Amino acid sequence: MDKTNLKTIASDSSLLSTTNKPKKSLSSSLSSAAKSTDTSAMLHRPVHQTFQNFLLVWLDENIDESKEEFQKSLSDLRHIVASITIFTDAQECFTCLSDIKDEKILMIVSDSLAQQVVPEFQAIPQLDSIYVFCTNQLVHEQWTKKIPKVKGVYAEIELIYEALKMDRERCDRALISISFNGIDALFTYAQLLRETLLDVEDDDSKSIKEFIQYCRLQDDIDEDEIQKIEREYDCHTPIWWYTAPYCINSMLNRGLRQMNIDIIFKMGFFIRHLHRHIESLHQEQQSSKRGTSAKFQVFRGQGLSVEAFENMKKTKGRLMSFNNFLSTSRNRHISVKQFARPAAFDLNSVGILFVITIDPAHSMASSTPFAEVKSVSFSEDQEEEILFTTHAIFRINRVERIEDKHTYRFWQVDLTLIGNQDNDFSKLMTRIREEHSSAKGWPRLGLILIEVEAFAKAAELFNILLEKATYDEDRADNNFQLGWVHYNMGEYATALTFYERALDIYQQMFPPNDRKLANSYNGIGEVYNHMGEYLKALSFFERALDVLKITISLNHPDLAYLYNNIGLVYDNIGDYSNALSFLEKTLDMRQKSLPSAHPIIAELKRNIENIKKKL
Known part of the structure; x- marks a missing residue:
């Protein structure tokens, strides 16, 4: 059936949805x-x-x-x-x-x-x-x-x-994480992910104290280092801390690379501080160079796994994102000698020299700030480092092998920094922002994780938010999202528990016709449907329908989604006449809002034909 292709009814914030080991023996x-x-x-x-x-x-x-x-x-x-x-x-x-x-x-x-x-x-x-x-x-x-x-x-x-x-x-x-448009689901949300992290409004002083406490719970961070951060965090700039040989850099890079929710949550304050520092320097430096129109290049040498390199070649001409803060250099020689070429001799990787072209005419309007950090870096800057904010997006222009008599795994990849001036990118971002405009901050991050089907990470985040929630509505919303996450993971009993907790709170807070009650009824109905308790599922879907008929227009897509759910239940219990009626209502509404070639339309038509054969 087409259920997996249809979006769930959301609360006011719409839901998004080795290597081989060597033998362990020694001579x-x-x-x-x-x-x-x-x-x-x-x-x-x-x-x-x-x-x-x-x-x-x-x-x-x-x-x-x-x-x-x-x-x-x-x-x-x-x-x-x-x-x-x-x-x-x-x-x-x-x-x-x-x-x-x-x-x-x-x-x-x-x-x-x-x-x-x-x-x-x-x-x-x-x-x-x-x-x-x-x-x-x-x-x-x-x-x-x-x-x-x-x-x-x-x-x-x-x-x-x-x-x-x-x-x-x-x-x-x-080990930096890279996403490719058309291959990695996360790419589509890379820019939105950054905006979401920067949108969080936390108490910085409290966040820093919680970060220090978190560091003390780890057994691989030196106490002297922790004390230094505790005493001197405000004495240095964020870029100084990021370029210093302390745990902040390593922890942040690991958290962003692995989308480690615990680390990202604890370091949200530093992500914002570092981005704003880069943004401030970017504006200052670009203003001082205004009138300089010549394009310039920066370089980055690194190793890339064979799989990632093959994906890069497939997406030539399209977009990619680096999912960490990105260090580059004006010094090509250092980038080649110290990083790109040595990686070419590792049998598990390909040596890559990224050559990034930046157009000053577009850089002020770019959604990706970058800055020269020599004057604020921890160490003497021999590389002439240019630091980009996290989740920078580039267009892949050219992928060509560098001739080297000692290795064939040495390549140059030409990139162009893109941003608001890129029409394709701007259209993509406008659509994504509109789809996820109702949620802000950490909840929005959770919805992005659901959308890319990172359900375990979404569950981790919403559990953290549930633990920290101080208002009943926040507790209910987090329970609701956890219900949706566990439903998608196939953990129906757990999902039902969270949905029922959310419903209990909503019923105490809102009138009977509130949308959030309808969302909870629908969620519980979906769980019962998958558990094979079809009459219970139908009862909850009908309760959701009673609310939606009052609160939304008759052409609203959420109503079509619910009609589809009811049609599926009638099909499951063998009431094919009612199943056909509700699925035809769904098709009629979808055809008014979706293109004729949309896969949801095709799936609905197949479902209707199957029902007709049963009559």
């Missing part, structure tokens, strides 16, 4: 080489989810945590990578790393184990880089040349720090 030589230890649980806890896109592992069978030299090295490393796990047992290390799915792994291997373990470890898909730490470089330099993931052989730990910093940024770049 007997590895097992005999490994040695267990009683080093503190802090260092030897299992590798767990971190707020960074990467984590650091150090494998050394002879580690001595009591040494001052080791403690200093550990402290220095934590300034580069928040999550560090120490292993002295090679088999345990291999097993743990094989289970990592979301993060990239950077690994230090001390020379006592290196030649034995590295050949097998390098097959772990998420293992990105290996650094061999030894006392005799000559012993290891020959065999490591055959293993691409070995980034170098180092006799001094300080040299590993510099390599780690570069690879940390490269990993961050490679």
